[in-house]
Amino acid sequence: MANVVIYSSNTCGYCKMAKEYLGEKGVSYEEKNISTDPTARKELMQKGYMGVPVIIVNGEEIVGFDKARLEQLL
Template structure:
């Protein structure tokens, strides 16, 4: 089973596209919205990032909506 976490914000177009991609491909994910949750923002910074979207896929970091990297980590085509 794939473990996917997404750090996003309310005003991020790429965040919307990333979550749409996951939903369309039936990929479950846990969302951390940094616009609404200060703890999520702190956790993102602790991971060494300050921009979204940022994903953790089975512990691997993906910055942005990097579809090629995401597909590699999910083993999809």
């Protein structure tokens, strides 16, 4: 099973779509919500990203909700 982490925010529509997609696929993931978790926000900025979603699958970083790329990595 893939190790999946998704950086998201409360107001991000693409984050919601990505989480729904992963749920439909039966993929468990760790969510790091930058709206409510200052540590997650710092982690994301240290990685060089200012926007969400950022989805990390087994160490591979995907910026945005890229369904085709997720399919490849899952």
